[in-house]
Amino acid sequence: MPKTPPVSRYYDVLRDEQGVRFISVNVSGLSLLQNPLLNKTTAFTAEERQELGLEGLIPPHVSTFEDQKTRTYMRYQRCGTDLEKHEYLRALQDRNEVLFYAVLEDHLEEMLPIIYTPTVGEAVKTYSSNYRYPRGFTVSAHDIGRVEEMLENVSVNDVRMIVATDSSAILGLGDQGFGGMAISIGKLSLYTAAGGVGPDKTLPVELDVGTNRQDLIDDPLYLGLHEKRMSGPEYDEFLDAFVEAVAYRYPKAIIQWEDFSRGTAFHVLERFRKVIPSFNDDIQGTGAMALAGLMRASRIKGEHLADQVFVVVGAGAAGIGVAMAIRQGLQLEGLTFEEANARVFVVDRYGLLMEGQPDLEVQQLSFVRRKSDLPGWQYAGEYPNLHEVIVNARATALLGFTGVPGLFKRADIETMLASTARPIVFPLSNPSSHVEAQPEDLIRWTDGGAIVASGSPFPDVQYGDQRYPIGQGNNAFIFPGLGFGAITARAREITDNMILAAALSLAEFTAQCSVRHGQDQVYPPISELRELSVHIAVRVVRQAILDGVCAERKVRNLTDEQLEATIRDRAWLPNYLPLRQSARLK
Numbered sequence: 001m002p003k004t005p006p007v008s009r010y011y012d013v014l015r016d017e018q019g020v021r022f023i024s025v026n027v028s029g030l031s032l033l034q035n036p037l038l039n040k041t042t043a044f045t046a047e048e049r050q051e052l053g054l055e056g057l058i059p060p061h062v063s064t065f066e067d068q069k070t071r072t073y074m075r076y077q078r079c080g081t082d083l084e085k086h087e088y089l090r091a092l093q094d095r096n097e098v099l100f101y102a103v104l105e106d107h108l109e110e111m112l113p114i115i116y117t118p119t120v121g122e123a124v125k126t127y128s129s130n131y132r133y134p135r136g137f138t139v140s141a142h143d144i145g146r147v148e149e150m151l152e153n154v155s156v157n158d159v160r161m162i163v164a165t166d167s168s169a170i171l172g173l174g175d176q177g178f179g180g181m182a183i184s185i186g187k188l189s190l191y192t193a194a195g196g197v198g199p200d201k202t203l204p205v206e207l208d209v210g211t212n213r214q215d216l217i218d219d220p221l222y223l224g225l226h227e228k229r230m231s232g233p234e235y236d237e238f239l240d241a242f243v244e245a246v247a248y249r250y251p252k253a254i255i256q257w258e259d260f261s262r263g264t265a266f267h268v269l270e271r272f273r274k275v276i277p278s279f280n281d282d283i284q285g286t287g288a289m290a291l292a293g294l295m296r297a298s299r300i301k302g303e304h305l306a307d308q309v310f311v312v313v314g315a316g317a318a319g320i321g322v323a324m325a326i327r328q329g330l331q332l333e334g335l336t337f338e339e340a341n342a343r344v345f346v347v348d349r350y351g352l353l354m355e356g357q358p359d360l361e362v363q364q365l366s367f368v369r370r371k372s373d374l375p376g377w378q379y380a381g382e383y384p385n386l387h388e389v390i391v392n393a394r395a396t397a398l399l400g401f402t403g404v405p406g407l408f409k410r411a412d413i414e415t416m417l418a419s420t421a422r423p424i425v426f427p428l429s430n431p432s433s434h435v436e437a438q439p440e441d442l443i444r445w446t447d448g449g450a451i452v453a454s455g456s457p458f459p460d461v462q463y464g465d466q467r468y469p470i471g472q473g474n475n476a477f478i479f480p481g482l483g484f485g486a487i488t489a490r491a492r493e494i495t496d497n498m499i500l501a502a503a504l505s506l507a508e509f510t511a512q513c514s515v516r517h518g519q520d521q522v523y524p525p526i527s528e529l530r531e532l533s534v535h536i537a538v539r540v541v542r543q544a545i546l547d548g549v550c551a552e553r554k555v556r557n558l559t560d561e562q563l564e565a566t567i568r569d570r571a572w573l574p575n576y577l578p579l580r581q582s583a584r585l586k
C-alpha cells in the first residue's frame, strides 16, 4: 500500500523496478480519452491502445509528439480572431493538457496575450455564452454548508496551488460574475507554463457570491447565481467555509486571491493569511512587480528610488498594494517611514487622498494627506486633481491602476518633463483597452524620454530612428515563481519578506537580462519567464527558511546551487509518460 493517496481518483504516478516513471490508470476507453490529464489523443502507442481499450476509438496512425505539436499549431493559426484562438487553446487544454502546455511553451511569447491578458478579458466577458466543458471548482453562496462534500468531487488529491476569485473586480472590467473563472484558469496556466507547477496540482476556483450586474442577473443564459452579491458577515462565513474545506482536503495548498475589489481584497487577505498560506495577487504580486520595475527604471536614469516622487493613481487593491511596496522599497534605501510616505502621493476618483474625503477605506488611511501636509500647494477644488498633484508634487514617476482608458493626458506628462528629462510612466491597467495612456503617445509626448511599461503587452514603439521596447509590467513576473517557491518550501505562511524577496529577485534578474541583451530593460522579455521563475523561487524558499515558515525539511539545509537544482528538478514539464493499466483495472 502506498503511504500517500494516489495523485488522482483515476490514476497515480509511480516508478517501475527500473525507476522509470509511469502513470498507472484505472480508467480505459472513452473515459480515459476524456480525461485531459491522461489523454494523449493520437500519440497513444500501439501497446497503450491495446492495453487501455482504445483501439477503434482513435485514428490508426500513431503520431509523434512533434507531429501533434505541428498539427495543433497549424490549426491554431487558422483561427480568425484572438478570442477564437483563446477558445481553441482552452479546448485543447480540456482535451490534452500535456499537448496544450507543450505548444504553449514553444510559443509562449505569441500565446501569452491569448491565454492571458488582454484576450482573457474577452473570455471572462463571454464565459457563459461560450461555456463548453467543466474545469476547476465552483462553489456558490447556496452551498455554504456543503463545500467539503463538494470538494470531494474534484478528482485530484494533491492540489498545491489554488487561484480563487469572487469576480468583483476582474482586471479593469469590474464585476464579471461567474465569468471570472476564466481568470483563475488563465493564471493557473501560467503557474504551470512559467512556474513549473504540475497541472494536476492546480485548481481554479470561482467563488460565486452573486453579481451586482443587473444585465447578468436578467440574462437567462448567464451561468452564475442570478442574485445580488452577498456581503458582510454572510460573505465572511462563506469564505471561512471555503478556506476550512480547502485546508481539510488539500492541507498543502496555497491560495492566491485574485481580482477581489478594493472593498474586500484587503479584508480577505488579512483574515486568512495566517489561517492558510495565501496571498493577494493584485495587492502583493502587483506591488512586488511594480517595485522591481521602478527600481530598474530609477537605475536606468542613473538615480535611486529615493530620487523619485511617485504618483499612484487608483487607490484600489493594486494601487494601494503598489504604494505600500514603494514605501517599503524607499525604506530599504534608508528613508524613514515618514520620509518614504512623503514621497508617495495616491490619487483616486475624488483627487489626492485627503482627510474628510468620502468612502475612505482603512488600507488607504496611511496615504491620506491633511491640508497642512501640503504647504504652498495650489489647487482649484476641494482636493487636488491628478494634474494638480503632478504639478505640485513635482512628480517624476506616474503609475495607473484605475482601469480608466486614456486617463493620463499629454499635459500631465509634459508637466513631468519640468521635473525630469526621463519621467517614469507606467499605465498598468489591463486589459489593453483600459490602459491609461498609449505607450506610443508617451514616447512621442516626451520626445523619447519616458521610461514606459504597460500591464498588457504593447509592441515596441518606433520613434524617429529609435526603437523603444515597452516592458510588460504584469504580476505574471511574480506569482509563478513566488508560488512555486512557496510550494517547494511548503510555506506555512506567505510572509511580506517572501514577497519582497520576489521583487528584489525580479529586479536583479532584469538587470542581468539587460546586460545579456545589451539594452536597458525595465522588465524581462516574456521568453525568459520560466528562467525568471526559477530565480524567484530560489529566493522565496531561502526567505521562507529565514522567516521560519519553511515546513519542508528537505530543502532547509541546501546551498543556493542545490536549491536551484531541486527547483529545476521538481518543475513539471510537458512530456508524455507511459500509461499502464493499474492492477485494479486488470
Ligand SMILES: NC(=O)c1ccc[n+]([C@@H]2O[C@H](COP(=O)([O-])OP(=O)(O)OC[C@H]3O[C@@H](n4cnc5c(N)ncnc54)[C@H](O)[C@@H]3O)[C@@H](O)[C@H]2O)c1
Pocket: 169, 170, 171, 172, 173, 259, 260, 261, 262, 263, 281, 282, 286, 289, 313, 314, 315, 316, 317, 318, 319, 347, 348, 349, 350, 400, 401, 402, 403, 404, 407, 428, 429, 430, 431, 434, 454, 455, 456, 473, 474, 475, 476
Ligand atoms: N499590471 C498588473 O500586473 C496589474 C495588477 C493588478 C491590477 N492591475 C490593473 O489595475 C486596475 C485596477 O485593479 P484593482 O484590482 O486595483 O481594482 P479596484 O477596483 O480595487 O481599484 C480601482 C480603483 O481605481 C479608482 N478609480 C476609478 N476611476 C478613477 C479615476 N478616474 N481616477 C482615479 N481613480 C479612479 C477606483 O475608485 C478604485 O479605487 C485594473 O485595470 C487592473 O487590470 C494591473
Ligand SMILES: O=C(O)C[C@H](O)C(=O)O
Pocket: 116, 117, 170, 171, 172, 259, 281, 282, 429, 430, 455, 474, 475, 476
Ligand atoms: O491579470 C492580469 O493581467 C494582471 C492583474 O492581476 C490584473 O488584475 O490586471
Ligand SMILES: [Mn+2]
Pocket: 171, 258, 259, 281, 282
Ligand atoms: Mn488581477
